[in-house]
Amino acid sequence: MVRTPERRVAVFGAGYIGLVTGACFAELGHHVVVRDIDPEKVALLRSGEVPIYEPGLGDMIARNKERLTFTLDLEETLDGAEIAYVCVDTPPSASGDADLSRLWSVVRSLEGATRLKAVVVKSTVPVGTGARVRAALDEAGLSHVGYAANPEFTAEGRAVEDFLHPDRVVIGAADDATARLIEELHAGVDGPVVVMDVRSAEMVKLASNALLATKISFINEIATLCEKTGADVEEVAKAVGLDHRLGPHFLRPGIGWGGSCFPKDSEALRQLASNTGYHLQLLSAVIEVNNLQKRRAIQKLQDELGTLTGKRVALLGLTFKPGTDDMREAPSTVLAARLLAEGAEVRCWDPMARPPAAEPWSSTTRHETPELAVEGADAAIVVTEWPQLREADWAHAAAVMRRPVLFDGRNLLDPAAMRALGFTYMSVGRP
Structure with missing residues (x-):
């Protein structure tokens, strides 16, 4: 794409997507104003602090402070402002x-903004939302x-890279002029632009995340079958992934997916189908498999330890993935809640997580290192594949645990090496 003159961009929402969007557009040379309704968050950003952890984001914001304003x-x-970007949360409602509601609040606030040339929704929304916004x-x-x-x-963990070097930039617009304007806004972004109608663009995000979630749930089902038949899911996944029609991505077994997108978008797509009178049977199974996967971890501990009442269990890693501080829909929340419900004492370690001061976390204890977290424990679960866990002193950990039982929920560690250290070692789909 050919670089075009700078634009003035208004970004509504200083959350994860809004901050990345605003910072990256400023990096591309545009003047950006990011608005949020949280005074504390805006004050932090104005002072140069970034309220979320994302590699490279803080440096980018600092580098572009002359073109990037928070208000x-x-x-x-x-x-x-010539272009208004809507980057607000669209969480599931009671139904x-x-x-x-946040999207409509932004749309209503635009009345009288006659200098605008385009309104762009980046938030994940149900198919058909664009037609309603257009009418409004x-x-x-x-x-x-x-x-x-x-x-x-x-x-998350590579959002800046994904924005500037994406697999694709999807633009859904009803008219060619708006499509060209948004494409020009992305001049300097290293990735192909795909232009389509609005409804199709809205569907792309939901369909993409649902397919990725399907791959994860599929390999987790294969992992369970491998455990029952003596096959090794790591070898199976490696060979399956070499098929050019399938690819290796998202064929890593574990304790299930979480985060801000996969759970919400999968449920949103299933709800969208239900509202049209259609039942997405495959996606419903994908969601069910993921829900069960977390509970299977607890069952593995019960099979080894018997009752969990009075047992001390360490959760190693709390965020839904490494490289982020995001706790949204993290499997660790389900694990902590289930362990506490079974009467266990829960100890935790994570280098970045900021869990809310509410249950189940208010009933757990946090520790500075993995070795401290497992001290006196009857079992430990590797929940998040933080690289620090590969480098942990596992010999010391085995020595200070009451019972050296370890469930590696991410297949992060070498089974033979862990057993040689005296661990009763369990993993996902490996014999």
Whole structure:
């Protein structure tokens, strides 16, 4: 793409996606104002602190401070803005549908912003949302403002890289002028641009995450079958992944997927289908397998230890994946809650996690190192594949545990080496 003149961009929402979007557009040379309604978050950002952990993001924000502004003020946000990006949360509502209240709050706030050329929704929304937003803009006297869906495909831990070097930039627009404007805005991004209609763009994000979740649940089912037949899921996955039609990505067995996208988007797609009268049988099974996978970890400990009442169990890693501080839908939350319900004492270690001050975490203890977390424990579970766990002093850990029982929920460690240290070692899908 050919570099075009800088644009003035308003980003609504200083959450994970909003911050990455705003910082990356500033890196591309645009002037960006990011608005949020949380005074504490805006104050932190203005002081140079980033409220989330994402490699490279803090440096990028600091590098572009002349082109990147954070504010609570709506008028400042829209002053001179040509393009408004909506990057707000769309969490599940009580009915299971996406809660679009924050999105509609932003749309209503745009009334009178006559200098805008386009409104772009980056938030994950149900298919058909764009048509409703288009109608609302028309009613607000903004019929001259284009509308586009530009879903995000950024993975936590590499979001900056994913934005600047994506597999694809998906733009869903009803008119060619808006599509060209958003494509020009991404000039300098190293990735192909795919232009389509709005509804298809809205579907792409949900379908992509559902397919990735399906691959994970599939290999977890194969792992369970490997345990029952004596096969090794690591060898199976390696050979399956060499098939060019399938590829190796997301064929790693474990204790299930979590995070801000896979659970929410899978449920949103299933709910969208239900609202049309169609039942997504495959996706329902994918979700069920994932829910069961976390509970199978507890069953493995019960098979080895018997009752968990009075037992001390260490959870090693709390975030849903390494390289992030995100606890949203993390498998560790289910594991901690189930262990406490069974009467166990739960000890925890994680280098980045910031769990909420509520149950189950208020009933657990945090420790500075994995070795301290396992001290006096009857069992430990590797929950998150932090690289620090590969380098931990496992010989010392085995010596200070009451019973050296270890369930490696991410197949991170070498089985023979761990057994040689005296561990009763269990993993996922390996004999």
